[in-house]
Amino acid sequence: MLEVNVTKKLGTTLINVSFEAPEKGITVLYGHSGAGKTSVINMLSGLLKPDKGRICLNGNVLFDSAKKINTPVHKRKAGYIFQDKRLFPFMSVRKNLLFGRKRGISPKVRLEDITALLGISDLLDRKPDFLSGGEGQRIAIGRALLAEPDFLLMDEPMSSLDQDRKNELIPYIRKIPEKFGIPVVLVTHAYEEAAALADHVVLLDGGRVTGNGKSKMILPRINYAAPLSPAQ
Ligand SMILES: Nc1ncnc2c1ncn2[C@@H]1O[C@H](COP(=O)(O)OP(=O)(O)OP(=O)(O)O)[C@@H](O)[C@H]1O
Structure with a gap:
């Protein structure tokens, strides 16, 4: 179980968010721009410190202002996938993938298993400049998984991809929670992405939670009650 109860003042915006999400499956944080x-995903990773509150993953307290606990970023064991793939251009795909490996610890997750899972076995000797956007994001996901995270955070991982590349990436993201037994928290403002990926949805609006539950309960509400503009 992921338990989040945080407040954070950012300029004139007050983020005041409280929700629980299951430890299994993909939780989508969905809402308009702004x-x-x-901000919430950054508070989960430790990149942004809440003013107040508590964040707990499977009984492991990551942040608790009352108890003055703030687990540093590198100890939270979060895998982070950004909008752009952020690979090292001068390194081969293989070196990029192995970059986050902890030395001296025998790995539980094997490179061959990751490359097979993500369909990237034939790309290992290429440089990132010679990959499609979708391939690049799969490498970024592989790199995060090889670091053996306790949870995976994805911030608009498909926003820079065209529709065909999005459709290509979706099945790979869907496989992650089951294969690795870790929760995935994914941010999007695109309804189709939420519909294709979410097991659980947390609706955000103006820094607050306006809905939280299984995707089949929440997604119909997005369609009718809180549509995003067609341009988004
Ligand atoms: N460092 C900051 N200082 C001041 N205001 C901030 C800061 N960071 C974020 N904000 C404001 O907080 C609000 C929430 O921002 P956030 O980036 O979390 O929204 P978002 O839902 O991820 O939006 P988007 O989909 O556009 O990325 C916005 O109004 C933003 O302008």
């Missing part, structure tokens, strides 16, 4: 999605 709703607070990235």
Whole structure:
């Protein structure tokens, strides 16, 4: 179980978010631009410190202002996938993938298993400049998984891809929670992405939670009660 109860003042915006999400499956944080999605995911990773509150993953307290606990970023064991793939251009795909490996610890996740899972076995000797956007994001996901995270955070991972590349990436993201037994928290403002990926949805609006539950309960409400503009 992921338990989040945080407040954070950012300029004139107050983020005041409280929700629980299951430890299994993909939880989508969904909302308009400016709703607070990235701020929340940054508080989960430790990149942004809440003013007050508590964040707990499977009984492991990551942040608790009352108890003065603030687990540093590198100890939270979060895998982070950004909008752009952020690979090292001068390194081969293989070196990029192995970059986050902890030395001296025998790995539980094997490179071959990751490359097979993500369909990137034939790309290992290429440089990132010679990959499609979708391939690049799969490498970024592989790199995060090889670091053996306790949870995976994805901030608009498909926003820079065209529709065909999005459709290509979706099945790979869907496989992650089951294969690795880790929760995935994914930010999007695109309804189709939420519909294709979410097991659980947290609706955000103006820094607050306006809905939280299984995707089949929440997604119909997005369609009718809180549509995003067609341009989004
Ligand atoms: N460092 C900051 N200083 C002041 N205001 C900030 C800061 N960071 C974020 N904000 C404001 O907080 C609000 C939430 O921002 P956030 O980036 O979390 O929203 P979002 O839902 O991820 O939006 P988007 O989909 O556009 O990325 C916005 O109004 C933003 O302008």
